[in-house]
Amino acid sequence: MVSDGLWSIGELAERAGATVKTVRYYSDRGLLPEAGRSSGGHRRYGPGALDRLRLIRSLRALGLPVPEVERVLARDEALEEVVSGQLRDLGTRLAALRWREASLRLLQDCAAGERSERLRLIGAVSVPPDTAALVRFWRRILPVRLPGRVVSMVLDSVVPGVPEEPSPAQVLDFARLHALVSDPLVDRPESRPAPPLPDGEYRPTVLYEGLAEAYTLASAELRGGRDLRDGGALDCFVAAYAHARGEGDSPDFRRSLLPLLARSDGPLITRYWKFAAGLFAPGEPVLGALHHRLSVALHLDVGAQAD
Structure with missing residues (x-):
């Protein structure tokens, strides 16, 4: 350091453990403040430039590209935004x-x-x-x-x-x-799954909200080791279809529901749930499996009533 307390570009690079080329690059981009010029026109830097250079190198070590470093140096509050963006990336x-x-x-x-x-x-x-x-x-x-x-x-x-x-x-x-x-x-029309109930003859919102409640109950009952025919999930399941059609639950309605369930659970939806089942998180209810279990429970219930 000369008597004016400033450093040359080489001295700054040596103190920072960087190359002269690196210091010149950041200086040319306006990231390192110059304290002045020598009589020969050479750049001179004060201690603030060393702190700035160390900050730049720290940000670069975290993988921030130079434009993002410029954002952080220009505005202190940009650091949080930049870090969040880098974490997402x-x-x-x-x-x-x-x-x-x-x-x-x-x-x-x-x-x-x-x-x-x-x-x-x-x-x-x-x-x-x-x-x-x-x-x-x-x-x-x-x-x-x-x-x-x-x-x-x-x-x-x-x-x-x-x-x-x-x-x-x-x-x-x-x-x-x-x-x-x-x-x-x-x-293609022939490939699409059939609607859960005859189109135009039911209220979709009532059906899907009712089914969501039935699946929640079924999941809890299965976790508790209960037979779905012994709990409220099956009744809630049937009620969802019945109320969607403006009807009540009855043995006749339960029998009429069986072919509708078989028709809506076509090969496309069956294959969907076959592939999707292993992608849900452990312990997360799989609606395809719950729907199948409830349909089986309904078959057994209708069969028991017919005996």
Whole structure:
């Protein structure tokens, strides 16, 4: 340091443990304040430049690109925004890496004859994947008259989240599920699942809200080890359909409901729940399984009444 208390660019670089090229680059971008110039026109820096340079290098070590560093230096409160953004970006990249690792293990561990088909399936899914195709699938088959709040309730229950740390089996299930809902044949009238009750003869909002209550009860009863025929879930399940049609629960109605349930639980929905079941978090109720268990309980109940 010379007598004026300022440093040359080389002295600043040496004190910071950086290269002259690095200091010059940040200085040229206006990130390092110059305290003045020497008689020969060379840049001179004070102690504040060293603190600033150390801050810049710390931010860069965290992976912040230079434009983001500039935002932080220009405005103190920008640091929280930038850090949050970097964490979101890092989370996305980590999710992509975990998905790729599970995908590679899926290909590594399968028989050679299966690799081509599995590669085609996983190659059709974005990395990291999202559930947009699943949401579109359900929006296409749900009744158009459902209020937005009910649609949101249904989607939250039937669309599984993307596993944060997927297993190879989950990668395969998700890829198969994505292929199922993305198939153009799904939009053909003959491929679409039948409505839960004859179209135009029921109130969709009453039905779906009633079914949500029935599934909640069924989940609790199963966790408690109870037979669904002995609790309130089955009655609530039947009541949802009956009230949606403006009818009451009766033995005749229960018998008439059986073929309607069989028709609505077609092969498309059955395959959907087959692939989706393993994607829900442990302990999270799977509506497809609950619906099936309630339908079976109704069959048994109707059969018992006929004996």
